[in-house]
Amino acid sequence: MRLHRLSVTAFGPFGGTHEVDFDALSAAGLFLLHGPTGAGKTSILDAVCYALYGAVPGARQGSTLSLRSHHADPHTPTSVLLELTVADRRLEITRRPEQLRPKKRGDGMTRDKAQTLLREQVTTGPNGPEWKALSRSHQEVGEEIGQLLGMSREQFCQVVLLPQGDFARFLRADDQARGQLLGRLFDTGRFAAVEDRLAELRRATQRRVASGDEDLLRLAHRIAQEAGDNPDARERPLPDLAPGEPGLAAAVLEWAAIARGGARERRDVALAAVRAAEAAHHAAGRRAEEAAELDRLQRRYAQARARAAELAERAPEREQTRERLRRARDAEVVAPALDLCQTAERDLRAARDAEERCRAPLPPHLATADRDQLAALERELRQELGQLAAARRLERRASDIDTELTALDRDARADEDAIAEAADWLAGWSERRLAHQRRVDACQEAAARADQLAARIEPAVRARDAAELRDRLTGRVEALRAERLRAAERSTAARDHWLDLKERRLRGIAAELAAELRPGQPCAVCGSSAHPAPARAGEDHVDRAAEEAAQAAHQEAEALREEAESQLGAARAELAAATASAGDTPAAELAHAVSELRREHATAQATGAETHAAREELAHAEREYERRRDQREDAERRVAARTSRREALAGELASLTAQLTEARRGATSVAARADRLERQVTQLADAVEAAAASESAARRLHEARERLADAAQRAGFPSPRDAADAVLDASRREALQQALDQWQAEEAAVAAELADPAARAAAGRPPADLARAEAAVEAATHALRGASARETAARERCDQLDQLSTQAARAARALGPLRAEYERVAALASLTAGTSAENERKMRLESYVLAARLEQVAAAASARLEYMSGGRYTLVHSDARTSGRGRAGLGLHVIDAWTGHGRDTATLSGGETFFASLALALGLADVVTDEAGGVRLDTLFIDEGFGSLDEQTLDEVLDVLDSLRERDRTVGIVSHVADLRQRVPAQLEVVKGRAGSAVRHRLGV
Structure with missing residues (x-):
């Protein structure tokens, strides 16, 4: 990782925008960051850390609002921009913390949210570098930077910023304090997690073993409950066992075998009792069936005698039914003539009703005329109707002429209107x-x-x-x-x-x-097998x-x-x-x-x-103009041609009107007079036809009545009326016949019942005692159910004991692997926790890993410490136990070559402590860098501590720092020691003033 440029605005003590050119400072390999106390030297380092991780080093963390400079203008936003190269990628990170600013409208302040921008330089052309935005998400940017650097913020602050005060404390700290710092740097929490996981596994397997013992004991108690009143179980009760006791499984399995044997004996006895109860139940059932059969036969014979008496009482009713059916069969020969007569009567009534309806529209003088008079008048009207055909043709011609004249007048008015409308339209x-x-x-x-x-x-x-x-x-x-x-x-x-x-x-x-002590077993703390006064737990x-x-x-x-x-x-x-x-x-x-x-x-x-529509309307208006102009010219030509045609049609219409007046004879038209004649002809024809139908129906009725009287006399009935009363429909005849058949069947069934020898014999015997027989069956059934229930309970008890014994055997077999697993996990957990006897130094797993890391750090630091101390001091790691009962830890000693003995780091002087802690910090930076995946750290900062060195030691320390340039590293020294300004030519000065701090670059003497 190499820093190139840092720009801060309204950050910390810097009220405006200030830029640090790390490329220019790195040219010398070693530069000095100095300034008066409170000027803001550490704020430069805070800005670097904030740009990378979104937070300042842990000791100076606070609200993000505290990052804003009090010297800045309220409208100037706080921001930090850092340009760096990491993993061969040139990146630019811009962060703005959450901050308050004046509202753009009105009074008061508003809160701006935090912002983050990550960009990467993709190309460099003649117009300068081109940047590509990667993300604006705080989380995404944090994950990207964390993966590239391979370090957390805490590791970065310890490895890149090298706070000397912390390492001085680390140098003099005890094992626990060193372990906390190294654990954060090397992220050894996973080894502590392994310890916790093994301890958790040990507790889990211990719970599983105890649960297995408890399950086995529960099965034993359930076997005892199922055994019940087993005499063998009473003679050998279940032992009073507890989980974890030796021989638990064997004792439970042996006792279960005894309980199973007793249960099988009781099952065999119950089975014999069931078979005896079944035989008694069968005998009682046979006796009950015999008594029920005797009672059935006696009741059936008594019912047959009662039914025979009832049939004898209803004999007269049967005779009446037979006589009614005989007369109905005699009347069947009269039924066709009776139906024919009834049909003729209905036809005559219908014909007379129709004749009355047809005569109703006729004039009063024709209502009583006979059929011949009506027929003669119909013929006269038909002749007159035929003479009106020629008059109808003349009337249609007159109507056509009138229609044509109306059309001519209408067309004339339309043409005149069209001419006027076209003229008006064309005018606008x-x-x-x-x-x-x-x-x-x-x-x-x-x-x-x-x-x-x-x-x-x-x-x-x-x-x-x-x-x-x-x-x-x-x-x-x-x-x-x-x-x-x-x-x-x-x-x-x-x-x-x-x-x-x-x-x-x-x-x-x-x-x-003390609660885990057992008599005769050695104490896990002191190893003694005697426990004279074990400690007792207090109330809290x-x-x-x-x-x-x-x-x-x-x-x-x-x-x-x-x-x-x-x-x-x-x-x-x-x-x-x-x-x-x-x-x-x-x-x-x-x-x-x-x-x-x-x-x-x-x-x-x-x-x-609407553009297209507007254009279409314009074109339509132009077409309408042409159409209306042509329309006006055509209308003017039609008006001139229509006058002569109208005069000829008027003359023809006057001649036709005179002829039609004669033919209408007072009617509105020839067609109206023809319609009236046609209605009269139709009415007369209907009346003639109805009169003929009525006369025909009367003749048929007379003939049907004569036939009915003859048929009734031949069938033996005094009159047709008597024959009609004797007629029955098919359903009624069938019902009466079914009643007779049912009476006959009933008589036959009663006779058969009374003639049955078994029923007659049963009727002569004493009445059957059903209650006594049923009570005997009920008693036998109750005894059988009791015996069956006892046999079922005994069989189920045997099955349940077999299942429980099988489960107990399975549980006993499963306990073996559980105990072996528990012993193996417990041994590993004790070993990693440092409580095992095999762990001679009582070192926890995490402490062991940190001890190896501390040994690497001490070796890397000794190479520089030996040079800075003139070959006198070297650092060594010690894993010796700090006390007789304590555990081996993270000891750190300094070997003095002048005396040949090691001594505690707390005995070093102030200057010796500084260069020793500096060597330790540089060594730790190398080891953490390798641990982080070999990320190259090209820029380091060393904060304070040089004031405690003499001139010679200061030269040696600067030589060591200058040697870092051989690895192409840039080292920034943060100090206000005046002598360093003469020794380090490249300088970054931070000056403070009432308006805020500022930075100045000095690149030469």
């Missing part, structure tokens, strides 16, 4: 043609304006949508910020609660260890489960906080993008502008769409 032709031409011109101008307005609508809509999104996101960001604050408070409270429980548990850990003792629950709650709260932080960052990025697109214009104003543009566009487009 010039003004109409000018109006049509003006409309065509206006439509063309509106079409052009519609195209111009359409190009302005889409940008206006995008700005309006962005403004609406900006307003919605503003409220969402505020809500997410409040949610993030609440999540952070909940996470902090959960962490404090967890740490409190953990501290309380550690205070009572002795009682927890916290067990492992409570601590783990609190830890899980803290982790859940922390995950929710991170989720809230992520959502807030995403919302801020969206809001920044929306604000960049919409600006500060209110959404309502933009929406109103869009509405106005669309209204104007719609109006212009509608008017422009």
